[in-house]
Every structure is written in structure tokens, then in C-alpha cells.
Amino acid sequence: QSALTQPPSASGSPGQSVTISCTGTSSDVGGYNYVSWYQQHPGKAPKLMIYEVTKRPSGVPDRFSGSKSGNTASLTVSGLQAEDEADYYCSSYAGSNNFVFGTGTKVTVL
Amino acid sequence: QVQLQESGPGLVKPSQTLSLTCTVSGGSISSGSYYWSWIRQPAGKGLEWIGRIYTSGSTNYNPSLKSRVTISVDTSKNQFSLNLSSVTAADTAVYYCARFHAIRGYFDYWGQGTLVTVSS
Numbered sequence: 736q737s738a739l740t741q742p743p744s745a746s747g748s749p750g751q752s753v754t755i756s757c758t759g760t761s762s763d764v765g766g767y768n769y770v771s772w773y774q775q776h777p778g779k780a781p782k783l784m785i786y787e788v789t790k791r792p793s794g795v796p797d798r799f800s801g802s803k804s805g806n807t808a809s810l811t812v813s814g815l816q817a818e819d820e821a822d823y824y825c826s827s828y829a830g831s832n833n834f835v836f837g838t839g840t841k842v843t844v845l
Numbered sequence: 846q847v848q849l850q851e852s853g854p855g856l857v858k859p860s861q862t863l864s865l866t867c868t869v870s871g872g873s874i875s876s877g878s879y880y881w882s883w884i885r886q887p888a889g890k891g892l893e894w895i896g897r898i899y900t901s902g903s904t905n906y907n908p909s910l911k912s913r914v915t916i917s918v919d920t921s922k923n924q925f926s927l928n929l930s931s932v933t934a935a936d937t938a939v940y941y942c943a944r945f946h947a948i949r950g951y952f953d954y955w956g957q958g959t960l961v962t963v964s965s
Contacts, residue, residue, distance in 0.1 A: 736907075736908065736909070738891060767948030769949075769951075771860035771950065771951040771952070772890075773871075775953070779957075780941055780955035780956065780957055780958055781952070782939075782950060782955075783852065783891065783951055783953050785881055786946075786949055786950065787949055787950065787951075790951070824891060824892050826892075826894075826951075826952070828950050832905035833894075833905070833907065834894040835894065836884075836891055836892040836893065836894060837891065838891050839890075839892070840893040
């Protein structure tokens, strides 16, 4: 199984929005609604931000939203704040009890 | 609040077996709603799912690692473990244990991670 494809980097000024894509295939992202997104600050463990494509866990700001179209899922961070600067990873169920992560995107707040 | 903590040697010699244990606190590893997983991350690189185990002992592994991975569970100690055999330098990484929601398909609680270096 291959890693899902994410852009290496994305950036925006405070208050702006940034959208990160996560491209897979019909065997993973396109085939299931089990796409989740994780935020990882340097030296820290990943934190769940979005699950089942669009749902936010309790405590995650509503500035974070998820969507999916075909084989590509997206994470949008609206109203960027300094603390949103981090690496972001998508993950998807890939069938046959397998899971795959994305290549990761470094978000920079300018 | 569920907490997970990895433990094990930080240095393993090439060709030997990497062994790590994850201790779960604040909740029972026997809960039927969750799988217990291992994920790794080489320095400066992305996350890689290694595998998972259910409380019953049922396991699923990443096909690319399947021949070298064994995950086991000890419900009496509220722990689960990872064994990765025949390691090489490519297995050097931060290893995380994490709880996986069986129905909703996400990793919600993670350990802090432990660095394992493969070197002679």
C-alpha cells in the first residue's frame, strides 16, 4: 500500500484560510468514509483533529473542517492562528484491515 | 483520561529483535470498542501504521512489515507489545502506541513516543 499524497507545505497569514489535500485511490480515500486528520507539533505525538471525513472531536475548534470529493480528502483551517503551525497528516482505511497515512504537510503561519 | 506509555530499549543491534511495550492507564484494554495499535515515524518523515490488536488477541499488520511483526496483548497487565524482528537501520524511528476506535476508524489517544535506534 502506498502513502496518501499530500503537498509538502502550505502557508497563510493569521486570519486567513489554508486547505490541505490528501489524495489516494478508490481503494482507500475514495472507497471509505474513514478519513481522519492529525495535527503534530514538533516533538509531540499526533492529535486527532477530524474523523469520518467531516467530524470534529470534542475540544477541536470549529476552525478546522474536513471534506472529501472522489479520491481526495481535504482539511481546511480557517482563521489561521499561530498555534496552528504544525505538521498535518491524513489517514484512511485501506481495506482488508489495513490503514495508510498521508505523506504529511507542514503548515506555516506567515 | 486514557493514557498510553511506551517502554523498551532505545538501542537495538542490526538483525536483532526490537521489543516495545505499551502500558494503558485510565481505561481497560479489554474494552470492546477499541483496537490497540503501533505506529512509527522515522526522523523528519511521515507516519507509518505497523499493526493493531484487539482484546481477543486478533491482529492485523501492515503488509509491508507483516513477515517481521508480532503484536501481543496482556490484559492482566493492561499492556500490549510489539516485536519487530531482523531490524536494520531503516527501522530507526519514534515508535508510538495508540488507541484505535473500532467503529469510527480513528486513533484518538497516543503515547508520547519512544525513539528506537538500530545501530551496532
